[in-house]
Amino acid sequence: MANLFSPIRISRLSVRNRIIMPALILNYPINGFDVSDEWIRFYRRRAKGGAGLIIVGACNVDQAGKMDLHQLGVDRDEWIPSLEKIARAIKDEGAVPAIQLNHAGRYARKSITGIDPVAPSAIASRYTGELPRELSSEEVEVIIRSFAAAACRARVAGFEAIELLGATGYLISQFLSPVTNRRTDRFGGTEEKRRTFVREIISGIKEAVGNDFPLIFRQSALDNVPGGMDADDQLNLAKELKAWGVHLINVTAGWHDAPINQIGPSVSHGHFIPYATRIKETVHLPVSCAVRITRPEQARLAIEENKLDLVTLGRALIADPDWPRKARIGDDEFIRQCICCCNCFDRAFAKEGIECSVNAALDDDVVEPAANPKRILVVGAGPAGIEAARILAKRGHRVTVLEKRDRLAGRLHAAAKPPYKSEINSLIRFLVNDLKSLNVPVIKEVDFNALADRYDGVILAAGAKEKTISIKGMENMPTYTCNQILDGLVTPQDPVVILGAGLVGCETADLLSREDRDVTIVELEPKPLRDMGVTLRWGLLKRLRDAGVKIYTSSSVREVREGQVVIETKDRSFAVKAGCLVQAIGFEPAQSRIVEAVRNSGLPFCVIGDQKAPRRIKDAIHEGYRAGTAWVDGLE
16 A cells, blocks of 8 residues: 555656655746756755655746746756756755746736736736736747747756646636637637647647656646636546646646635645545546645545545645655654745745745755854743754754743744634644753743853843733723733623734634624724735635624724723724723733843843744744854854
């Protein structure tokens, strides 16, 4: 029986295990046709961590099909030297390098390409807001030939398989879908004619690089676009793909235009596996599946129960490139799992370099031993403090952590309580388990002034406390903070009025509305959730609207009366019923005697995480990592 680490053959290709890393938007620097070292290190690191097949891309096959400023291309011979470096780095670590070929079609932007976007038909995209120009029949044929030419360059560069991006709404998808293909020539009209474009691309690639050169097709399980291809349509396409000679189908989800969330934490783990299994059982080709597969036990079962032949791990391998190596030896509790915060997607959509909230060093997270080990006190065992302490300990520094609470990981516990945030618990487990495995002492009390000479430096990571404000008449009503509710310390009385529509306030409202509570949010700013990334923001706002949560923006609470809160907007004031008031107006750095003592001690110190300024998990982890590397290395 196959398992996650059984070798597998894809046409003539042998892959060491069943783990695929998909094409990812990295947006690392590129100078002309020369990639920066980050590209090489990123792919080498994932190969070293144990992935079997690594797909590089997406790579544009012509200039009009480019979607990102810093995107790898395979449309010109000048790209070959850089592509060779990437393929060689992957091979050197025992993985198989594949390359994804793509044309963005109407998802391309003129601001990036300098060319009007093109598409099967002139139908605007709600994703970009741009109206594409309809391709002529001759132009379509040129693009088909560009895919074949790109495949030849990829083979010359050392790639051992090719993937076509036929999913998520790019040009191949646009030709396949009746929503975006309204042509009347041989490339549109009937379902069969809409498939002509991809059929001829596949035929051209096979003619260029050989019939047995491994060919992968990235396919949406369903478009999730009204009027688009549903699961049955995609299944019928999969049958054709087999007939045309595709060797592996790599299943993903939906289009960027889709009006529903497809990648966030509200999507259940392994949601699309049943769709992939149906394709596998029908076409009898090797099938993989992506999206919301992060847990090793889930990946193992999918292979062992013959639901999939391979698993595609994107964000999981961003968060921990050693996921395969750790899963192979059963070190599941030491895998740094993706928490599905979607920071990486926020960066991609903003055309910025890739970043992970829980992994501060994406391209090279193997820390070097310290040349001159130091004695460091870390004040605070929240995410910033633990990250700093564990990195310091891994490098050979002598570390002591000071934490006054009984439990480690600080505000992460409250952050894990709202709906769809439970994956933060995996980060808590990872940080705490790793710290314990390194035998870092955690103490509750210390007379710092008496022991200051025992340390060479201090890292202040004492966290933050919730802000509160005084409002006229507030004594007339129970008043709480969000953390009191999230930590289960109080039971709010209906109706609930929350002061502040930032992330914490809205997530608390999401939790309370799930308990059928009547919730109103009052926000000074003109828009809610200004501190939340775009990828998940709209989903949370939709849940609040659907639950009947009322949000008043550009508003404030002027007065609290018995059973009422008076809300003031720029042009009126009115009272709403309230059983309690919940303050969610932000956080401020915590202060304590030891923080003051450290600042007055004369010892070198650095301030990180919420102690520096209350922000996100990403800021805490990244600053902790830098404290354990660059800052401590600067001490004399």
